Amino acid sequence: xxxxxxxxxxxxxxxxxxxxxxxxxxxxxxxxxxxxxxxxxxxxxxxxxxxxxxxxxxxxxxxxxxxxxxxxxxxxxxxxxxxxxxxxxxxxxxxxxxxxxxxxxxxxxxxxxxxxxxxxxxxxxxxxxxxxxxxxxxxxxxxxxxxxxxxxxxxxxxxxxxxx
Amino acid sequence: xxxxxxxxxxxxxxxxxxxxxxxxxxxxxxxxxxxxxxxxxxxxxxxxxxxxxxxxxxxxxxxxxxxxxxxxxxxxxxxxxxxxxxxxxxxxxxxxxxxxxxxxxxxxxxxxxxxxxxxxxxxxxxxxxxxxxxxxxxxxxxxxxxxxxxxxxxxxxxxxxxxxxxxxxxxxxxxxxxxxxxxxxxxxxxxxxxxxxxxxxxxxxxxxxxxxxxxxxxxxxxxxxxxxxxxxxxxxxxxxxxxxxxxxxxxxxxxxxxxxxxxxxxxxxxxxxxxxxxxxxxxxxxxxxxxxxxxxxxxxxxxxxxxxxxxxxxxxxxxxxxxxxxxxxxxxxxxxxxxxxxxxxxxxxxxxxxxxxxxxxxxxxxxxxxxxxxxxxxxxxxxxxxxxxxxxxxxxxxxxxxxxxxxxxxxxxxxxxxxxxxxxxxxxxxxxxxxxxxxxxxxxxxxxxxxxxxxxxxxxxxxxxxxxxxxxxxxxxxxxxxxxxxxxxxxxxxxxxxxxxxxxxxxxxxxxxxxxxxxxxxxxxxxxxxxxxxxxxxxxxxxxxxxxxxxxxxxxxxxxxxxxxxxxxxxxxxxxxxxxxxxxxxxxxxxxxxxxxxxxxxxxxxxxxxxxxxxxxxxxxxxxxxxxxxxxxxxxxxxxxxxxxxxxxxxxxxxxxxxxxxxxxxxxxxxxxxxxxxxxxxxxxxxxxxxxxxxxxxxxxxxxxxxxxxxxxxxxxxxxxxxxxxxxxxxxxxxxxxxxxxxxxxxxxxxxxxxxxxxxxxxxx
Numbered sequence: 001x002x003x004x005x006x007x008x009x010x011x012x013x014x015x016x017x018x019x020x021x022x023x024x025x026x027x028x029x030x031x032x033x034x035x036x037x038x039x040x041x042x043x044x045x046x047x048x049x050x051x052x053x054x055x056x057x058x059x060x061x062x063x064x065x066x067x068x069x070x071x072x073x074x075x076x077x078x079x080x081x082x083x084x085x086x087x088x089x090x091x092x093x094x095x096x097x098x099x100x101x102x103x104x105x106x107x108x109x110x111x112x113x114x115x116x117x118x119x120x121x122x123x124x125x126x127x128x129x130x131x132x133x134x135x136x137x138x139x140x141x142x143x144x145x146x147x148x149x150x151x152x153x154x155x156x157x158x159x160x161x162x163x164x
Numbered sequence: 165x166x167x168x169x170x171x172x173x174x175x176x177x178x179x180x181x182x183x184x185x186x187x188x189x190x191x192x193x194x195x196x197x198x199x200x201x202x203x204x205x206x207x208x209x210x211x212x213x214x215x216x217x218x219x220x221x222x223x224x225x226x227x228x229x230x231x232x233x234x235x236x237x238x239x240x241x242x243x244x245x246x247x248x249x250x251x252x253x254x255x256x257x258x259x260x261x262x263x264x265x266x267x268x269x270x271x272x273x274x275x276x277x278x279x280x281x282x283x284x285x286x287x288x289x290x291x292x293x294x295x296x297x298x299x300x301x302x303x304x305x306x307x308x309x310x311x312x313x314x315x316x317x318x319x320x321x322x323x324x325x326x327x328x329x330x331x332x333x334x335x336x337x338x339x340x341x342x343x344x345x346x347x348x349x350x351x352x353x354x355x356x357x358x359x360x361x362x363x364x365x366x367x368x369x370x371x372x373x374x375x376x377x378x379x380x381x382x383x384x385x386x387x388x389x390x391x392x393x394x395x396x397x398x399x400x401x402x403x404x405x406x407x408x409x410x411x412x413x414x415x416x417x418x419x420x421x422x423x424x425x426x427x428x429x430x431x432x433x434x435x436x437x438x439x440x441x442x443x444x445x446x447x448x449x450x451x452x453x454x455x456x457x458x459x460x461x462x463x464x465x466x467x468x469x470x471x472x473x474x475x476x477x478x479x480x481x482x483x484x485x486x487x488x489x490x491x492x493x494x495x496x497x498x499x500x501x502x503x504x505x506x507x508x509x510x511x512x513x514x515x516x517x518x519x520x521x522x523x524x525x526x527x528x529x530x531x532x533x534x535x536x537x538x539x540x541x542x543x544x545x546x547x548x549x550x551x552x553x554x555x556x557x558x559x560x561x562x563x564x565x566x567x568x569x570x571x572x573x574x575x576x577x578x579x580x581x582x583x584x585x586x587x588x589x590x591x592x593x594x595x596x597x598x599x600x601x602x603x604x605x606x607x608x609x610x611x612x613x614x615x616x617x618x619x620x621x622x623x624x625x626x627x628x629x630x631x632x633x634x635x636x637x638x639x640x641x642x643x644x645x646x647x648x649x650x651x652x653x654x655x656x657x658x659x660x661x662x663x664x665x666x667x668x669x670x671x672x673x674x675x676x677x678x679x680x681x682x683x684x685x686x687x688x689x690x691x692x693x694x695x696x697x698x699x700x701x702x703x704x705x706x707x708x709x710x711x712x713x714x715x716x717x718x719x720x721x722x723x724x725x726x727x728x729x730x731x732x733x734x735x736x737x738x739x740x741x742x743x744x745x746x747x748x749x750x751x752x753x754x755x756x757x758x759x760x761x762x763x764x765x766x767x768x769x770x771x772x773x774x775x776x777x778x779x780x781x782x783x784x785x786x787x788x789x790x791x792x793x794x795x796x797x798x799x800x801x802x803x804x805x806x807x808x809x810x811x812x813x814x815x816x817x818x819x820x821x822x823x824x825x826x827x828x829x830x831x832x833x834x835x836x837x838x839x840x841x842x843x844x845x846x847x848x849x850x851x852x853x854x855x856x857x858x859x860x861x862x863x864x865x866x867x868x869x870x871x872x873x874x875x876x877x878x879x880x881x882x883x884x885x886x887x888x889x890x891x892x893x894x895x896x897x898x899x900x901x902x903x904x905x906x907x908x909x910x911x912x913x914x915x916x917x918x919x920x921x922x923x924x925x926x927x928x929x
Contacts, residue, residue, distance in 0.1 A: 043197035044190020046414070048365045049446040053852035056365055084190030097188040101180045104817035107825065108641025109187025110194065110366040110414030139861035142852070144365050144415050145641045147824030148860040150817075 013077040015040065018086025024073075032076050033057045033068035036083060044084035044113045048142070055141030058114035059083050065121040065140070084113035087120070096120060099154035107145030115141045119155045128159055179817045181646040182665055183412065183639065192412045195369035195384045196443045203371070204233055206432055206442040207279035209269040209286050210452065211261035214297070214522040214845030215310075216290035218259055223269060226282040231274035233436035235282060241431050244398050246423075249493030249773075250330060251318040252311055253454075255398050255427055260293070262310055262487035263524050264846045265452035272432040272440045296521045297845045299461055299482045302328045303519055310487055310520035323493055324771040330485045331518040333496035333771030335504060335573050343476025343511030347467025349551045353544040357536035357913040358838035359459040359484055362529045363857060366414020367449045372430040373439035380407045381426045386416040386640050387678030392670045394423025395430055403670075406430075410668035413679070416640040417829070418529040419455045421680045422491055450850035454490035454525035456839070458483045458533065462503060462540040467511075472554045474563050476511035477572070479503045479541075483533070485518045486525035492518055495526070495533045497775040502537030504572035505545070506582060506611040506783060507563045512572045512767070522845040528680065530826070531612055531888035535833055535895050536913060542608035542896035543909045556900065557590050557607050560785075564609055573776040574767035581809030581871035582609060582783035592805035592867045593787035602794065603802065606900030607787045610892030613778035614885045615681035616758040616877065620674025621691040623652055623663075623699050623752045627745030629723075629738035631656070631663040633695075636676030637688040638668055642887050643818035644684035648692045650814065651880060655696035656703065657720030658737065674755070682885025685814065686780075687756040689880040694754025702750050706740045759877035780878045782885060783809040783871075786827070786893040790901035797921030799902060801831050801864045809871040810889055812882035823868045823890040830894025832858045838914040 009029075015022045017040050024039040036045050036059065048056035050069045057069040060082035087094045093101075096119050100106050115138060122129060122137035129137060134155045135148070143151060186192030223235045238256035245251040257268050269286050273279035294308040301307055309327055311317070319325060324332040344350055371382040379401075385391040388408040395406045408426070425442055433440040444452070460483045467476040481503055485492055496516040504514050526532075549559035565571050566583045586609060590596075593605050621635040633652055639645035645667055649660035666672060676688050700720055707725035708715040717728045726734035744750045761777040769776050789803040804827050813819045836856040840848045849855045874882040895913060902920060903909040910923045 037197075042190070043193065046194070046366070047196070047443075048367065049852050051446060051852060054365055054446075088189060093185075093188065100188050101184045104179065104181075104821050106181065106184050106187050107643065107821060108364070108366065108415035109183070109192060109412060110364070112187050113190045116188065135861045135863065139859040142365060142857050142859065143825075144363055144417065144829070144857065145825045146821055147826070147828035147866060148863040149824045149866055150821060152860065152863075 017081045030073045032071045032073045035073040042085050056114045058117040065118050095158040099158040103150045103154040105150040105154040111143045194412045200439040203439045204272040205276040205279045207283045208267045209283045211266040214295040215293040220289035222287040226285040231278040232282045234272040234432045237269045249320045250489040253488040272436045295845050299519045328520040329517045330489050331493040331496045334515045335500045337767040338511035340476045340511045340513040344467040347475045348470045350467050351548045352465045355462045355540035357460045360457045360837040362417035362419025364415030367444040369443045370429040371441045372433040378405045379430045382409050386420040391426050395427045398427040407671040413640045455527035457529040458526035460536045464544045466548050474509050479514040482517045486523040488525040490525045490527040492526045494773040499533035502534045505541045506565050530891045534892045538610045538892045539896040543899045546900045574764040578876040581873040584871040585785040585807040588807035588869045589785035589787040589805045603791045604901045604904035605789045606897040608893040608896030610784045612782045612889040614780035615683045616779045617677050619676045619687035619691045619756040621695045623695040625750040629741040634666040636673040637684050638679040640679035647815045652696040682887040686879035690756035691754040695752035698752030780875045780884045782889040786897040788897040792905040797917040805867045807869045810886040811878045811884035820868050824866045826890035834895035834898040
């Protein structure tokens with residue numbers, strides 16, 4: 001096993017997270033999720049499987065959704081990283097956040113940050129998605145509590161699309 | 165009592181939960197988000213073998229590694245056997261390992277990488293023992309024993325145990341032999357349900373920190389007081405030196421009930437003299453906890469007359485207990501009830517065994533035993549209906565229990581809404597209308613008790629009029645704790661937003677059983693109302709003095725106290741709170757008094773753990789439309805119509821969410837979720853890539869309707885439990901739809917495409 005803590009295996013990189021530059025000194029094999037949570041100190045992004053299966057760790061890289069558990073942190077240098085903590089505008093909730101509250105789309109809340117990041121990417125691509133497009137757009141995010149019904153409704157509400 | 169049927173289909177009233185803003189902004193803290201100065205990382209050494217004797221265990225090299233602060237084995241903790249019903253478990257394996265996820269040793273080190281290296285440096289040598297991998301074989305007298313010393317273990321008096329049978333239960337009513345003899349038809353069926361998992365999206369995590377002789381443990385438990393009891397029992401500490409705090413909990417579904425790893429991490433932290441944190445991987449979530457849904461083998465036999473009247477039911481079932489009993493001892497009687505079913509049957513004989521194997525231990529997962537038993541019984545019921553040529557829905561209308569009817573264990577039901585559920589669910593599905601030949605609607609009914617248990621809460625209102633509800637109740641996502649604010653606000657004429665919740669902390673709140681048994685609102689709701697009632701009396705007394713009126717005439721509403729009939733004579737509650745702050749403080753406490761178990765008549769129960777008498781029973785009917793690709797065996801659920809009698813619904817949006825989520829879990833259990841084992845009793849699909857949950861793209865439209873009825877012994881305002889009941893009937897209804905499409909039932913759960921295809925090809929297995 002390579003000792004990843006040796007000087008040769010570590011890098012000084014600067015990560016742009018929610019518009020703030022964070023200089024971090026990290027091992028080359030660190031995934032982005034662990035750096036966001038452990039070094040940058042933002043814990044809203046969750047780890048559910050470390051296997052790209054659950055989507056709880058979803059962040060945006062230059063606006064595209066990425067499972068941060070399976071993305072090398074060093075590769076994120078120079079790209080705009082958005083986490084759940086960067087979604088609000090000042091003290092105002094993003095329409096997706098407000099819609100999830102209003103529609104009852106939040107139960108345990110563990111999948112919620114990742115779900116919001118996927119939904120943001122979806123709406124950026126397609127501001128008026130159909131219910132089917134929402135369901136496909138969120139299919140990389142597992143939720144065990146809600147049965148998805150109210151999450152889909154919330155995304156459509158946030159997109160100001162009449163309910164199907 | 166008024167009985168009203170309310171069909172709530174769309175747009176339930178808005179209810180923004182108090183913990184919602186934390187959860188949508190990422191600011192809410194879950195256990196794995198916590199960090200403490202100097203915190204160490206914990207890792208476990210697991211058995212990784214199904215059954216073996218430990219012939220050598222050497223931790224010398226691990227302890228000597230730089231950065232390792234503690235390495236513990238059974239020799240380093242008190243020699244205590246624990247378990248709620250059978251004391252068959254120890255914190256660390258002693259001499260023998262009995263399942264792959266059994267903990268042999270625990271390490272605390274400076275980080276997770278070093279901790280894992282230390283775990284790998286522990287030397288363990290095993291002598292293999294016979295692997296007990298099959299439930300029915302384990303019951304034979306020739307089988308090796310999982311616990312050769314079973315007779316020496318402490319156990320609850322009511323348990324009937326014998327060798328690998330950890331808990332036998334039977335329910336007997338009438339004369340089943342005579343009932344079968346009187347039948348025109350006798351239908352026999354065999355069904356086998358595989359085990360499956362709760363799979364909360366948040367993996368378990370525990371953080372422990374000692375200060376002097378007291379320990380604080382932050383943990384992902386659904387049952388903080390039960391977790392505290394486990395720590396106290398195994399580490400031999402008094403309850404007032406162990407504080408359990410649950411940050412936000414990322415789902416549970418029963419999987420996080422019981423006592424898990426809090427004592428291991430506390431023991432590590434005590435030896436290391438540093439705080440210690442454990443965070444599970446997804447693989448550990450699958451293999452280690454003693455809470456997964458049990459595999460069950462069912463043999464069911466029903467006698468029926470030509471006119472569709474059931475004369476007798478006989479059933480035998482064997483459940484996989486796994487290697488240790490956890491809380492599963494009551495499953496035998498509960499599964500027996502669910503295999504008898506919510507039917508009027510004069511003659512019943514059901515026998516259930518809970519069988520030790522070398523599998524991961526079983527434990528309460530959302531309505532334990534009920535989805536599997538409902539799937540088997542309701543699939544069998546469609547076979548019975550077909551034998552007498554009666555439509556399955558009509559057959560259930562004739563034989564299901566109703567208000568005033570006597571159930572299979574001899575309980576006479578008060579006001580209940582099962583018949584209305586059948587009508588609503590079938591109607592909502594469009595049952596009976598023509599469908600394409602690759603689609604069918606299956607129907608199933610289910611039931612579940614409400615658990616009436618002790619529970620406590622305090623309420624205080626401070627000098628500025630701001631309220632706090634300090635409750636022992638635990639929130640696992642259902643929103644039931646969030647709903648407590650509404651109950652308190654109603655009692656006090658205040659707004660829900662006037663209250664903050666202080667919860668999930670055993671050091672500050674009175675006892676509650678936790679987020680288990682769908683019991684929070686039922687029991688803690690009563691406690692909160694009682695506590696609020698005390699504060700209301702205190703406010704009325706103050707108001708009476710202030711307004712120079714009689715206390716009995718004071719009304720609390722809209723944030724004010726006023727004199728009945730003269731609303732202009734008023735004082736704000738904020739002003740009264742300020743007065744109270746200078747004198748008698750506004751403090752209330754409430755404790756819920758459990759309802760007595762309803763009487764049973766004409767039945768006898770062996771292995772009786774109180775599960776044959778259902779307090780305030782809940783009922784449901786699900787009608788599910790399924791589309792089948794006969795070339796591939798792939799089934800797709802197109803629509804679910806779910807009707808529930810869970811009493812009066814207090815929080816409609818939360819109630820809808822419970823049903824929708826449980827239905828999706830039921831679809832997963834029906835079609836994709838099942839654990840498979842290798843020949844060494846190790847799980848073959850302990851990962852989300854191989855163990856498939858349903859996704860957003862798989863989810864069908866779900867119509868939810870409630871039959872709102874006041875059942876005797878229900879909770880506040882007529883509410884019964886709800887979190888588990890909607891998880892029961894979905895898989896059964898899907899089975900019945902598939903059986904219509906195939907011409908015979910799929911006899912193994914989950915009904916994967918491969919099993920469906922094999923059934924289409926005529927393989928009856």
